[in-house]
Amino acid sequence: MIEIAPGVFVRRHAELDLTLGYITGAGDALLVDSGMDQALAREISPSRIVLTHNHFDHVLATEAFLPCEVWAHEDCVVDDSLLDDRAHYYDEPFNGTLVAPTHTFRDTVTLDVGGRRVDLHHFGPAHTSHDVVVHVPDAGVVFAGDLVEQGAPAQAGPDATPSNWRAVLDRLLELDPRVVVPGHGDPVDAEFVRRMPIPGAS
Numbered sequence: 001m002i003e004i005a006p007g008v009f010v011r012r013h014a015e016l017d018l019t020l021g022y023i024t025g026a027g028d029a030l031l032v033d034s035g036m037d038q039a040l041a042r043e044i045s046p047s048r049i050v051l052t053h054n055h056f057d058h059v060l061a062t063e064a065f066l067p068c069e070v071w072a073h074e075d076c077v078v079d080d081s082l083l084d085d086r087a088h089y090y091d092e093p094f095n096g097t098l099v100a101p102t103h104t105f106r107d108t109v110t111l112d113v114g115g116r117r118v119d120l121h122h123f124g125p126a127h128t129s130h131d132v133v134v135h136v137p138d139a140g141v142v143f144a145g146d147l148v149e150q151g152a153p154a155q156a157g158p159d160a161t162p163s164n165w166r167a168v169l170d171r172l173l174e175l176d177p178r179v180v181v182p183g184h185g186d187p188v189d190a191e192f193v194r195r196m197p198i199p200g201a202s
């Protein structure tokens with residue numbers, strides 16, 4: 001865990017260069033994406049997980065953190081179809097249980113994490129139909145999920161909407177972030193996001 005602002009952490013994983021977020025308040029904590037490492041649940045006990053989107057590498061370990069609330073956009077579907085995508089990367093089967101969101105929202109919702117305000121936003125389709133941006137206003141930190149990648153180009157699969165991606169990033173930048181945490185790679189600044197090439201856009 002690397003502390004990027006008071007009580008705001010990122011956890012970097014060698015596996016797929018994945019980056020998780022951890023936001024703490026007084027006696028409470030929220031995890032941004034559950035990732036693939038169930039062992040992390042032995043170190044932290046978040047009361048909530050926010051899934052930035054339904055790609056397998058961001059959601060597989062949720063079960064290990066239960067009981068906790070699982071937040072996502074209302075169009076975020078977590079089911080066994082995600083495992084087909086995982087099978088392209090891993091030979092051994094996934095032997096856990098996928099956990100669907102328990103709490104959803106459409107445009108914006110504000111959460112209280114131990115007295116700390118955390119806003120969840122959906123700015124429209126881009127990397128997926130249901131990308132969630134997690135904003136910690138008092139820290140100037142935004143967790144962008146796979147709307148932003150560092151160290152490798154952002155990825156547009158069949159479920160992406162490249163034509164709307166720049167507009168979504170513009171909305172993200174209106175939050176005036178000091179630090180933007182990508183779904184993969186190291187934290188970046190607003191300028192990086194401004195200059196980031198949009199995958200699949202001509």
Ligand SMILES: [Zn+2]
Pocket residue numbers: 053055127146
């Ligand atoms: Zn993704």
